[in-house]
Amino acid sequence: MAQIEPIHVIGGGLAGSEAAWQIAESGVPVVLHEMRPVRGTDAHKTDGLAELVCSNSFRADDAEANAVGLLHQEMRSLGSLIMRMGDRHQVPAGGALAVDRDGFSAAVTTALEAHPLVTIAREEIAGLPPDDWGSTIVATGPLTSPALADAIRSLTGERELAFFDAIAPIVYRESIDMNVAWFQSRYDKAGPGGTGADYINCPLDREQYETFVDALVTGDKTSFKDWEASTPYFDGCLPIEVMAERGRETLRHGPMKPFGLTDPHRPEQKPYAVVQLRQDNALGTLFNMVGFQTKLKYAEQTRIFRTIPGLEQAEFARLGGLHRNTYLNSPKLLDASLRLKAVPRLRFAGQITGCEGYVESAAVGLIAGRFAAAERLGRQVHPLPLTTALGALLNHMTGGHIEAGDEGPRSFQPMNVNFGLFPPLERMPNTEDGKRLRGAAKAIAKKKALTDRARADLATWVGASQLPVAAE
Numbered sequence: 001m002a003q004i005e006p007i008h009v010i011g012g013g014l015a016g017s018e019a020a021w022q023i024a025e026s027g028v029p030v031v032l033h034e035m036r037p038v039r040g041t042d043a044h045k046t047d048g049l050a051e052l053v054c055s056n057s058f059r060a061d062d063a064e065a066n067a068v069g070l071l072h073q074e075m076r077s078l079g080s081l082i083m084r085m086g087d088r089h090q091v092p093a094g095g096a097l098a099v100d101r102d103g104f105s106a107a108v109t110t111a112l113e114a115h116p117l118v119t120i121a122r123e124e125i126a127g128l129p130p131d132d133w134g135s136t137i138v139a140t141g142p143l144t145s146p147a148l149a150d151a152i153r154s155l156t157g158e159r160e161l162a163f164f165d166a167i168a169p170i171v172y173r174e175s176i177d178m179n180v181a182w183f184q185s186r187y188d189k190a191g192p193g194g195t196g197a198d199y200i201n202c203p204l205d206r207e208q209y210e211t212f213v214d215a216l217v218t219g220d221k222t223s224f225k226d227w228e229a230s231t232p233y234f235d236g237c238l239p240i241e242v243m244a245e246r247g248r249e250t251l252r253h254g255p256m257k258p259f260g261l262t263d264p265h266r267p268e269q270k271p272y273a274v275v276q277l278r279q280d281n282a283l284g285t286l287f288n289m290v291g292f293q294t295k296l297k298y299a300e301q302t303r304i305f306r307t308i309p310g311l312e313q314a315e316f317a318r319l320g321g322l323h324r325n326t327y328l329n330s331p332k333l334l335d336a337s338l339r340l341k342a343v344p345r346l347r348f349a350g351q352i353t354g355c356e357g358y359v360e361s362a363a364v365g366l367i368a369g370r371f372a373a374a375e376r377l378g379r380q381v382h383p384l385p386l387t388t389a390l391g392a393l394l395n396h397m398t399g400g401h402i403e404a405g406d407e408g409p410r411s412f413q414p415m416n417v418n419f420g421l422f423p424p425l426e427r428m429p430n431t432e433d434g435k436r437l438r439g440a441a442k443a444i445a446k447k448k449a450l451t452d453r454a455r456a457d458l459a460t461w462v463g464a465s466q467l468p469v470a471a472e
């Protein structure tokens with residue numbers, strides 16, 4: 001039998017370690033290139049693979065009520081190394097899965113070192129991988145070394161690889177009170193692909209605006225780390241609270257300007273300021289708060305943004321932030337199997353694809369590893385069902401996000417897995433005697449129905465793909 005050529009993986013973090021494991025477990029040799037300890041990053045402190053650079057939490061572990069819990073379950077069922085070692089090195093954390101970071105990283109390193117099909121090369125890849133490597137997965141994360149980042153940027157173009165994120169909060173559409181808010185584009189302009197009613201608008205009167213500005217100015221903020229503070233992005237996309245500090249009217253002449261909008265609920269009263277939300281995904285389930293990138297602490301964001309009329313009951317799929325980050329404009333650049341459209345021998349995985357978080361990064365590594373291995377073995381790759389956590393996340397990275405043509409930060413910003421990425425249920429669950437559920441009971445039943453659907457569809461996909469599954 002002809003020898004199988006190895007697949008190369010660059011970056012031994014959460015995504016690269018998982019991708020390498022999946023490739024090797026599929027029977028394909030893999031070379032994992034990790035630059036630590038030869039060259040460090042500003043955040044990593046060890047030379048261990050899959051180092052957790054900050055918190056030690058994989059977040060909620062409830063597969064019936066939480067999207068990241070469902071992602072854990074799907075990854076476990078597909079033989080994830082990151083989840084297996086996370087479970088093995090769990091520390092008490094209530095309903096969350098938290099891990100002993102040193103034990104976890106050491107276990108991932110040992111497992112990969114011991115695998116007969118894995119070779120680990122401790123070296124920086126300081127430019128594009130050579131052509132003769134063939135299939136290569138780039139999983140170098142938010143702190144990709146500058147030489148490789150520059151090389152990728154020369155392939156993708158200046159605007160398509162960002163060095164920081166500027167995340168505005170994202171709200172579930174169904175939690176916005178449309179008795180207060182309304183759909184309208186400024187001056188009813190349709191724009192390319194628009195209808196003239198593309199934004200959700202939330203009106204503030206003068207008193208509400210003044211109170212809101214005070215809350216932003218006094219709200220509790222997170223600070224930049226020393227090495228982040230030198231990232232040259234501030235004038236391009238100021239945090240909303242910094243705009244508020246620059247003058248009480250700044251926001252009213254910036255992202256909260258009320259011009260070209262008429263409140264249909266109170267047409268006689270001109271709003272003093274308006275918060276606009278723009279559709280974020282093709283499904284229409286998520287809306288982002290335009291221009292609201294922020295360094296406010298998460299609890300403060302929830303408290304302060306719920307004072308905006310129409311958002312009193314808002315549920316946030318993602319809260320805002322600004323970080324040093326390296327990530328692609330993936331919906332434009334990557335195909336559905338995470339290959340760079342312009343250079344298909346290169347696949348991307350992990351946070352560099354625009355997902356956010358340890359678990360999501362590992363999940364995208366898992367998918368990329370399986371796709372690359374299947375391709376090398378000449379096997380057909382069946383698309384992941386969009387109804388699964390893995391499929392919903394992949395779809396958002398590679399096409400589900402709607403790009404906005406506005407100025408300001410690029411509209412594709414890093415995303416955690418959340419139920420807003422899943423296609424809505426065809427039928428809402430009812431009570432046993434057929435009555436409509438309400439309130440908390442409705443929310444619980446909906447999440448259960450979404451996760452049940454995901455489990456069933458993943459099982460069907462695994463069967464159709466004839467994939468190896470977890471052997472416990």
Ligand SMILES: Cc1cc2nc3c(=O)[nH]c(=O)nc-3n(C[C@H](O)[C@H](O)[C@H](O)COP(=O)(O)OP(=O)(O)OC[C@H]3O[C@@H](n4cnc5c(N)ncnc54)[C@H](O)[C@@H]3O)c2cc1C
Nearest residue numbers: 011013014015035054055125140141145350351357358361
């Ligand atoms: C400061 C900071 C704090 C964070 N805190 C959290 C948190 O608390 N919770 C959370 O869920 N997420 C957090 N994140 C996000 C986190 O980075 C990702 O969730 C996750 O680590 C990304 O996984 P990854 O595999 O894509 O990248 P990483 O885990 O960073 O792995 C990338 C690897 O590539 C290596 N590398 C880079 N360039 C090269 C090169 N040219 N050649 C060879 N190797 C290279 C790096 O050394 C690194 O080991 C944080 C990110 C940062 C930057």
